[in-house]
Amino acid sequence: MTLSNNSIRSLLEIKDPNIKMDDIFYAFIHHTKVRLVQAHLIIYQRRCPLCGFEDLVHNGHYTSTITYTSDNASHPLFIRLAKQRLKCKNCGHTIMAKTSLVDKYCNISNRTKAKIMMNLQDDRTQKCVAIDNNVSPSTVGRLMDDHRELYPVFPDRLPKHLAFDEFRGVHHQLHFICIDGGNTHRIIKILPNRFKSSIIRYFEGVDRSARENVETITMDLNSYYQDIVSQLFPNAKIVIDQFHIIAMMTRAFNQYRSQLMKHYKYQSHEYKLLKFSWRLYLKNDQQLSDAKEYYDRHIHQKVTAGERIGLGLALDLKLNNDYVVMHDVMNYLAQRNKDRLAETLFSYHYDQLSKPMATVIKTLRKHLEIVLNAAENEQSNGPLEGTNRMIKQIQRTAFGLSNFNHLLARINLRMMRTKKQYQV
Numbered sequence: 001m002t003l004s005n006n007s008i009r010s011l012l013e014i015k016d017p018n019i020k021m022d023d024i025f026y027a028f029i030h031h032t033k034v035r036l037v038q039a040h041l042i043i044y045q046r047r048c049p050l051c052g053f054e055d056l057v058h059n060g061h062y063t064s065t066i067t068y069t070s071d072n073a074s075h076p077l078f079i080r081l082a083k084q085r086l087k088c089k090n091c092g093h094t095i096m097a098k099t100s101l102v103d104k105y106c107n108i109s110n111r112t113k114a115k116i117m118m119n120l121q122d123d124r125t126q127k128c129v130a131i132d133n134n135v136s137p138s139t140v141g142r143l144m145d146d147h148r149e150l151y152p153v154f155p156d157r158l159p160k161h162l163a164f165d166e167f168r169g170v171h172h173q174l175h176f177i178c179i180d181g182g183n184t185h186r187i188i189k190i191l192p193n194r195f196k197s198s199i200i201r202y203f204e205g206v207d208r209s210a211r212e213n214v215e216t217i218t219m220d221l222n223s224y225y226q227d228i229v230s231q232l233f234p235n236a237k238i239v240i241d242q243f244h245i246i247a248m249m250t251r252a253f254n255q256y257r258s259q260l261m262k263h264y265k266y267q268s269h270e271y272k273l274l275k276f277s278w279r280l281y282l283k284n285d286q287q288l289s290d291a292k293e294y295y296d297r298h299i300h301q302k303v304t305a306g307e308r309i310g311l312g313l314a315l316d317l318k319l320n321n322d323y324v325v326m327h328d329v330m331n332y333l334a335q336r337n338k339d340r341l342a343e344t345l346f347s348y349h350y351d352q353l354s355k356p357m358a359t360v361i362k363t364l365r366k367h368l369e370i371v372l373n374a375a376e377n378e379q380s381n382g383p384l385e386g387t388n389r390m391i392k393q394i395q396r397t398a399f400g401l402s403n404f405n406h407l408l409a410r411i412n413l414r415m416m417r418t419k420k421q422y423q424v
């Protein structure tokens with residue numbers, strides 16, 4: 001049974017009225033069984049666009065085989081389109097019929113291209129997208145390069161709150177990333193490296209008045225972004241991410257706890273006190289307020305959570321001091337109590353604390369001003385860490401990307417899928 005022109009058109013959702021469908025049948029292209037649609041494209045033109053004479057005559061066809069979208073990847077669909085050509089008898093100029101189905105000199109339909117761009121928004125590999133759409137992986141890569149105008153480019157307006165960080169990307173290099181730390185969390189810029197010179201060059205390109213509007217910049221403690229901020233953002237306050245402060249302290253506490261543990265005999269009572277239920281040490285007073293007794297199977301006695309910690313801390317004075325400092329800092333950060341936080345940081349001499357904790361306190365005292373800002377401002381690097389997690393996932397799925405522009409494209413496309421403000 002042969003399908004009519006209209007039924008093939010409605011099946012393939014082809015809108016161009018100048019395309020006339022002739023037939024659809026199975027054929028072999030490069031030893032693969034495909035569905036082939038035979039069609040021709042008519043041109044309606046009377047005057048020559050060059051000389052203006054009504055001397056156009058039919059001049060054969062230009063036939064190309066166009067890749068089209070198909071719901072069945074094992075039987076790809078091709079359209080063999082014969083485009084009508086005209087020739088001007090007066091000046092010899094030739095014209096070929098044009099269509100919205102496919103670009104001139106291109107064998108991949110615009111519909112396939114659009115579908116590839118949609119597929120690239122998902123968490124899947126370039127190769128997988130290529131196979132599904134019956135094109136080569138390098139075609140997919142080329143499309144990503146060609147459609148840069150699709151990706152959201154934000155004007156040189158900077159939001160009030162920025163967040164700086166870096167992530168490991170192409171060729172194991174660290175890339176600088178800056179996002180809006182306020183409400184939208186959109187990516188402002190990703191640079192191919194994180195050299196001071198490139199960051200400064202980028203922000204110097206942004207209008208000075210835009211830079212003056214920035215109020216806070218969130219970052220982690222061990223970065224040299226502080227110099228850049230003081231140089232480029234005259235009104236911005238540096239805020240250290242609260243999460244980093246707490247992570248540093250808990251890491252130091254756990255380090256000393258396990259050091260101490262190894263001084264005791266293996267499986268002794270003291271060893272077990274320090275080794276097990278270590279999560280209790282990190283809980284705050286409120287979480288420990290539950291006075292319910294339970295049987296601790298490691299130390300073979302009935303205790304409440306508070307008593308259990310007390311037993312462990314009683315073993316060593318430095319461990320006890322570490323514990324107190326750590327929890328005071330956590331509490332005052334949560335309560336946004338700047339003065340008490342400063343007091344806590346100076347309440348102990350380094351000798352009274354364990355070595356790892358003393359190092360952390362020393363660092364915090366050194367950066368006192370920006371650490372205290374953390375207690376005052378509610379901005380954190382949380383959204384940025386989330387974005388970094390997404391970028392990591394993209395690279396993991398792709399088994400690592402070697403082209404920085406493709407990495408940027410995939411990040412932008414993924415953001416378009418997941419974040420509302422990216423959708424055009």
Ligand SMILES: [Zn+2]
Nearest residue numbers: 048051088091
């Ligand atoms: Zn002419």
